[in-house]
Amino acid sequence: MKRVGVIGLGNIGSKAAANLLEAGFDVTGFDLVRNELFIEQGGQWAESVQDLGQTVDVIVHSLPTAAVLVSTVDQLLEVAREGQVVVEISSYPLREKQAQAERLAAKGVTMLDCEISGLPIMVANKTAVIFQSGDKDVVDSVAGVFSGLAKKCFYLGEFGEATKMKLLANTMVCVHNMVGAEILNLASRAGMDPELVFNTLKDSAAGSTTFTNKAPIMLSRNFDKGAGPFGHMFQYLARVGELADHSGAAIPLISEATKYYQKAEAKGRHTQDIAAMVEILEASSRVQTDVTKEK
Secondary structure: OOEEEEEOOOOOHHHHHHHHHHOOOEEEEEOOOOOHHHHHOOOEEOOOHHHHHOOOOEEEEOOOOHHHHHHHHHHHOOOOOOOOEEEEOOOOOHHHHHHHHHHHHOOOOEEEEEEEEOOHHHHHOOOOEEEEEOOHHHHHHOHHHHHHHOOEEEEOOOOOHHHHHHHHHHHHHHHHHHHHHHHHHHHHHOOOOHHHHHHHHOOOOOOOHHHHHHHHHHHHOOHHHOOOEHHHHHHHHHHHHHHHHHHOOOOHHHHHHHHHHHHHHHOOOOOOEHHHHHHHHHHHOOOOOHHHHOO
16 A cells, blocks of 8 residues: 655645545655644654655645745655655646646656645545546556545546636635625615525525535624635635636626625735625625615
């Protein structure tokens, strides 16, 4: 069985490592902050990226920024060996991944562009989806690792397709969240019970996974406890704008939604769940008229 390393044991990486341990893999982990729970679960702790890179065959990256990716690859290249595989599940602009993939390839290491679509709790219970792209033979060679990470994986083609798919997926989440916030705000201002509206619509043709996940947070106003903060989404909206400009695609819904996410960014709501969009819309709504009060 292949020895697996996980670099980056944050909200996603720690869950991924736990899944691999449960699947029976020998897992070595590294993070700048020592993770005692990972060790208690049976993981082996590496004292450095180099220490980890010397002992494993497959390395899963779950890193916060492109700058950290560059630093991590710098250290891996010191000990890289022919045939190692890096499964990159973090989200950065594609050009950043491609540049590091080329550096690793020069040492005989194959990087796969893979992204996870799902909240941390979905990663933990293996209901998150993994988008795979890159060398198909290499993807197949580490199929057991992917099975250990998630129940559903989709191979999308050449390197970079997973990054594009994640960009589309998270942009849709942003728009769906916006629609849910609009509907609950509209319902409230029209004299309807927002909770009744949610319970009625969530399983109807109008429902969506995002509406099911975010509407309860909108109703409870527990924005600081949500798992999908604004700060994670701003980059996707900026990048999808670049993709649309490059491809010439019309994106009217995304463009309009982006304006309201920019309001959230300007107000410093980075750590709040995107469900707080309902407050942004409430603040943007005009004074109620007699017409809106009518039933």
